[in-house]
Amino acid sequence: MPPQTGNRPGRTIRSVKIAFNIIEVLKDQNDVGVTELANELGHSKSTIHSHLRTLEEIEILVREGDGYRLSLQILDMANHVRDHAGNYEVVQNEVESLVEETGEIAHFGIEEYGQVAYLCKATGEQAVETASRVGTRQPMYSTSLGKAILAYLPDSHQEAIVDTMEFVSKTPKTISSREELYAELDRIAEQGYALDDEENIEGLRCVAAPVRNGPKVLGAISISGPSSRFTDERLHGELSDSVLRAANVIELNTKFS
Amino acid sequence: MPPQTGNRPGRTIRSVKIAFNIIEVLKDQNDVGVTELANELGHSKSTIHSHLRTLEEIEILVREGDGYRLSLQILDMANHVRDHAGNYEVVQNEVESLVEETGEIAHFGIEEYGQVAYLCKATGEQAVETASRVGTRQPMYSTSLGKAILAYLPDSHQEAIVDTMEFVSKTPKTISSREELYAELDRIAEQGYALDDEENIEGLRCVAAPVRNGPKVLGAISISGPSSRFTDERLHGELSDSVLRAANVIELNTKFS
DNA sequence: TAAACCTGTTCCCGAGAGGGGAACCGATGA
DNA sequence: TCATCGGTTCCCCTCTCGGGAACAGGTTTA
Numbered sequence: 373m374p375p376q377t378g379n380r381p382g383r384t385i386r387s388v389k390i391a392f393n394i395i396e397v398l399k400d401q402n403d404v405g406v407t408e409l410a411n412e413l414g415h416s417k418s419t420i421h422s423h424l425r426t427l428e429e430i431e432i433l434v435r436e437g438d439g440y441r442l443s444l445q446i447l448d449m450a451n452h453v454r455d456h457a458g459n460y461e462v463v464q465n466e467v468e469s470l471v472e473e474t475g476e477i478a479h480f481g482i483e484e485y486g487q488v489a490y491l492c493k494a495t496g497e498q499a500v501e502t503a504s505r506v507g508t509r510q511p512m513y514s515t516s517l518g519k520a521i522l523a524y525l526p527d528s529h530q531e532a533i534v535d536t537m538e539f540v541s542k543t544p545k546t547i548s549s550r551e552e553l554y555a556e557l558d559r560i561a562e563q564g565y566a567l568d569d570e571e572n573i574e575g576l577r578c579v580a581a582p583v584r585n586g587p588k589v590l591g592a593i594s595i596s597g598p599s600s601r602f603t604d605e606r607l608h609g610e611l612s613d614s615v616l617r618a619a620n621v622i623e624l625n626t627k628f629s
Numbered sequence: 630m631p632p633q634t635g636n637r638p639g640r641t642i643r644s645v646k647i648a649f650n651i652i653e654v655l656k657d658q659n660d661v662g663v664t665e666l667a668n669e670l671g672h673s674k675s676t677i678h679s680h681l682r683t684l685e686e687i688e689i690l691v692r693e694g695d696g697y698r699l700s701l702q703i704l705d706m707a708n709h710v711r712d713h714a715g716n717y718e719v720v721q722n723e724v725e726s727l728v729e730e731t732g733e734i735a736h737f738g739i740e741e742y743g744q745v746a747y748l749c750k751a752t753g754e755q756a757v758e759t760a761s762r763v764g765t766r767q768p769m770y771s772t773s774l775g776k777a778i779l780a781y782l783p784d785s786h787q788e789a790i791v792d793t794m795e796f797v798s799k800t801p802k803t804i805s806s807r808e809e810l811y812a813e814l815d816r817i818a819e820q821g822y823a824l825d826d827e828e829n830i831e832g833l834r835c836v837a838a839p840v841r842n843g844p845k846v847l848g849a850i851s852i853s854g855p856s857s858r859f860t861d862e863r864l865h866g867e868l869s870d871s872v873l874r875a876a877n878v879i880e881l882n883t884k885f886s
Numbered sequence: 887t888a889a890a891c892c893t894g895t896t897c898c899c900g901a902g903a904g905g906g907g908a909a910c911c912g913a914t915g916a
Numbered sequence: 917t918c919a920t921c922g923g924t925t926c927c928c929c930t931c932t933c934g935g936g937a938a939c940a941g942g943t944t945t946a
Contacts, residue, residue, distance in 0.1 A: 382678075382679065382682045382895085382896085383678075383679040383682060383896090383933080384679060384682050384683045384686055385644050385648070385679055385680060385683045385932085385933070386904090386905090386931095386932065386933085387642050387644045387645055387903090387904070387905090387932085387933090388644055388645055388648045388680065388683045388684070388687075389683065389686075389687065390905090391642070391645040391648070392687050392689070395706075399706055399709045399710075400709065402713045405922070405923075406922075406923060406924085407921080407922060407923080415905075415906085416905065416906045416907070417906090417907095417922095417923080417924085418904095418905070418906065418907080418908095418924085418925080418926090419904075419905050419906070421639075421640075421923075421924070421925090422639065422640040422641060422642055422904075422905085423642060423645065425639045425640060425641050426641045426642045426645045426646060427645070429641055429646075430645075430646060430649050431741075431742055432649065434741055434742070438922085438923095441710075441713055441714070442706065442709070442710045442713070443710075443741055443742075443746070444710065444714070444739070444741060444746040444747070444748060444763075444764045444766075445746075445764060446703070446706050446707050446710045446764065447707050447710060447711070447748070447763050447764030448656075448762060448763070448764030448765050449652075449656055449699065449703050449707070449764070450703050450704050450706070450707035450764070451762055451763060451764060452656045452657065452699070453656075453698075453699045453700075453701065453703045453704060454704070456659045456698055456699070457698070457701070482701070484688075484691055484700055484701060485688055485691070485700075489700070489701040489702075490701070491701060491704070505705060505708055506701075506704050506705070506708060507701045507702060507703065507704030507705030507706070507707070507708060508705050509701075639924080639925085640903095640904080640925090642903080642904070643902095643903065643904085643933090643934090644903085644904090644932090644933070644934085647934090662893075662894075663893080663894055663895085664892085664893065664894080672934075672935085673934065673935045673936070674893095674894080674895085674935090674936095675895085675896080675897090675933095675934070675935065675936080675937095676933075676934050676935065678894075678895070678896090679933075679934085695893085695894095
């Protein structure tokens with residue numbers, strides 16, 4: 373099975389998409405009713421109605437007030453996802469210990485659909501609050517996590533991902549071309565860790581180290597903080613040391629999988 | 630909109646159910662392929678195939694190794710669910726502070742589909758490990774959380790739930806009839822908190838207090854521990870005091886919603 | 887080396903699923 | 917009392933989508 377990034381067409385099922393559109397809407401707004409959903413999604417009331425019935429029967433949705441909300445079954449699903457996505461206990465532990473060491477923000481992310489998805493996060497006392505949430509995704513070229521992962525992916529997979537990239541500049545420093553990215557990836561492969569120098573969010577710098585298991589890249593772990601505290605010296609010194617150590621701990625504890 | 634407990638028929642959509650069956654299977658086992666799913670669910674390979682395509686396109690599933698797994702998008706959904714399900718921050722806080730006080734296990738649960746669903750959980754140092762997981766459900770009649778909630782639900786809603794109950798004895802002490810339950814609910818309504826005296830798990834006792842907002846019951850909060858440490862005296866003394874206090878804190882912080 | 891066998895994938899067909907429109911009903915409120 | 921707005925039901929007609937079968941690629945077996 374080849375690594376899949378671009379969207380292959382093939383047959384696709386309409387009603388399932390409708391169902392997930394409903395879920396998507398319900399994710400953000402509670403207490404939405406049939407009529408409102410019908411308008412928002414451009415379907416007839418009867419269609420939405422039978423979908424809601426179905427989702428209610430599967431116990432994914434719950435009626436509440438005058439509308440629906442997602443049921444706690446989602447939380448159970450989330451637990452399973454975490455359990456299956458590598459060695460969650462260890463990862464969470466290391467992310468937290470990074471925070472204890474530094475007082476900043478730490479993340480662990482994996483590649484999904486050509487982007488980095490955050491698997492866990494911890495924030496320290498003095499941490500700058502970023503909008504990152506567990507489960508959300510960011511471009512790989514503008515984050516230290518993404519670049520760290522990308523740099524160690526097998527060539528074919530790396531290329532497949534880069535090919536689908538559209539370089540959107542989130543700050544003046546964001547990498548904006550394939551060539552620039554490849555050059556950066558070479559540098560990362562050499563030094564063993566990746567930086568993000570205000571490339572994703574103005575004023576925010578990060579260091580990330582890849583977590584590997586043999587030839588496979590499982591993900592990456594990072595620390596982020598304000599440029600004022602994240603000087604070049606610290607980035608290339610204690611901070612990179614910290615993430616490398618954390619990555620190593622995870623690797624050692626994952627040898628079995 | 631009346632409180633819904635029994636399953637009303639109405640039109641229901643087949644393909645959506647199939648899709649969620651797939652997800653259900655994938656929740657427990659990773660690396661399942663088309664053929665295996667087809668056999669397990671009793672559908673043709675082509676059917677499963679197009680479903681997988683669809684779920685992959687919506688980015689709910691990810692190919693990994695030679696099979697599929699659920700994507701981290703589920704984690705994002707879970708975050709939203711928590712955010713919407715009442716004042717999660719405060720609840721989690723109180724659950725944790727109960728654990729700090731007692732060193733045992735604390736839960737917060739809400740009613741869903743006539744059962745109690747755990748919204749959060751914290752375990753202390755000396756806690757007995759129970760199988761309870763966030764997002765999973767338990768019968769209301771055999772748990773302190775369930776009984777606490779039930780006792781304070783409006784009569785119509787209470788009755789609707791009780792009507793659908795099938796009393797399964799999980800231990801010799803489990804409540805096993807409607808009459809017994811109603812008697813117990815009266816007692817609870819009087820004393821303000823609910824007990825579970827080895828009714829759900831042998832050797833485990835729990836105290837729970839309802840969390841209310843005006844006339845509405847938002848859920849309940851509980852402490853659980855081994856019968857050896859949870860004497861009658863402590864249950865009706867410090868432990869019930871603790872859960873009542875915790876419930877009260879949550880109530881005060883939820884006045885706005 | 888070929889044959890048997892296992893995947894995942896594609897193609898096509900026909901039944902019935904499901905999307906939509908319109909009528910209906912119950913609650914709210916003017 | 918009537919108008920309005922929500923959810924629900926009913927029915928029809930189309931086109932979706934489930935299934936069977938053939939195909940393709942990789943791996944094991946003889």
